[in-house]
Amino acid sequence: DTGVSQDPRHKITKRGQNVTFRCDPISEHNRLYWYRQTLGQGPEFLTYFQNEAQLEKSRLLSDRFSAERPKGSFSTLEIQRTEQGDSAMYLCASSLALILAGQRELFFGEGSRLTVL
Amino acid sequence: GESVGLHLPTLSVQEGDNSIINCAYSNSASDYFIWYKQESGKGPQFIIDIRSNMDKRQGQRVTVLLNKTVKHLSLQIAATQPGDSAVYFCAENINFGNEKLTFGTGTRLTIIP
Numbered sequence: 276d277t278g279v280s281q282d283p284r285h286k287i288t289k290r291g292q293n294v295t296f297r298c299d300p301i302s303e304h305n306r307l308y309w310y311r312q313t314l315g316q317g318p319e320f321l322t323y324f325q326n327e328a329q330l331e332k333s334r335l336l337s338d339r340f341s342a343e344r345p346k347g348s349f350s351t352l353e354i355q356r357t358e359q360g361d362s363a364m365y366l367c368a369s370s371l372a373l374i375l376a377g378q379r380e381l382f383f384g385e386g387s388r389l390t391v392l
Numbered sequence: 393g394e395s396v397g398l399h400l401p402t403l404s405v406q407e408g409d410n411s412i413i414n415c416a417y418s419n420s421a422s423d424y425f426i427w428y429k430q431e432s433g434k435g436p437q438f439i440i441d442i443r444s445n446m447d448k449r450q451g452q453r454v455t456v457l458l459n460k461t462v463k464h465l466s467l468q469i470a471a472t473q474p475g476d477s478a479v480y481f482c483a484e485n486i487n488f489g490n491e492k493l494t495f496g497t498g499t500r501l502t503i504i505p
Contacts, residue, residue, distance in 0.1 A: 308492070315400055317483070317495030318481075320492055331492070368435075379424050380426065381491050381493055384435050385434050386434070
C-alpha cells in the first residue's frame with residue numbers, strides 16, 4: 276500500500292499522559308499536513324510542513340502540541356498533558372506541491388483516533 | 393443539551409436515484425474546491441475538484457457545480473449505489489502557494505436499498 280500511513284490507528288489514554296502519533300506520507304510527497312477532526316465536524320487544519328520546515332501552525336495548535344518532520348519524510352505529532360478535549364481523530368495528509376501544475380489535492384491517511392479518559 | 397455539531401445535515405436517497413449535496417463555502421477569495429467522501433472510521437477520500445474559472449466539472453457518476461456569485465457548491469451523484477453511503481465534505485483552498493484546505497460542514501448521505 277503506497278498511501279498515507281498513520282500509526283497508531285487508535286489510542287486510549289488517561290488525562291495528563293503524553294501521546295505521539297506518526298505519519299508516513301506518500302513517498303516523494305514533500306508537503307505534509309496535520310488536521311484534527313471531532314465528531315460531526317469537518318477536519319480542521321493544525322499545521323503543515325514542506326520537507327522538514329514547519330511553514331504554518333494554526334491557533335488550534337496549543338503549546339501542548341508539537342509536530343516534527345526531522346528528515347522531511349515521516350512526521351510525528353505529540354500531545355503533552357492530554358486533556359479530554361483533545362479526544363478527536365488526527366488526520367495526516369500529503370501532497371506533491373505541484374500547484375503551478377494545477378494540482379492541489381491532499382491525500383489523507385486513515386487517521387489516528389485519540390480517546391482521553 | 394446536545395452539541396449542534398453532532399447533528400450533520402442528512403440526505404436519504406433511494407438506490408438508483410440521483411442525489412444532490414449542497415455546500416456554502418466561506419471565502420470569496422477561494423479559487424479551488426474539492427469534494428471528499430468519508431466513510432465511518434476512515435480518512436477523507438477525494439471525489440472531484442473544480443477551479444474557480446469553471447462552473448461545472450464531470451467525473452464518473454459525479455458532477456460538481458460552482459456558483460461563485462452566491463458562494464455555493466453542489467455535488468451531484470448519479471444512479472446512487474449502497475457504497476455511496478458516507479459523509480460528504482466540501483473543502484476550499486486559496487492559492488497562497490499551499491494546499492491548505494478549509495472544510496465545510498459535512499452531509500451524511502444514506503442510500504436506501
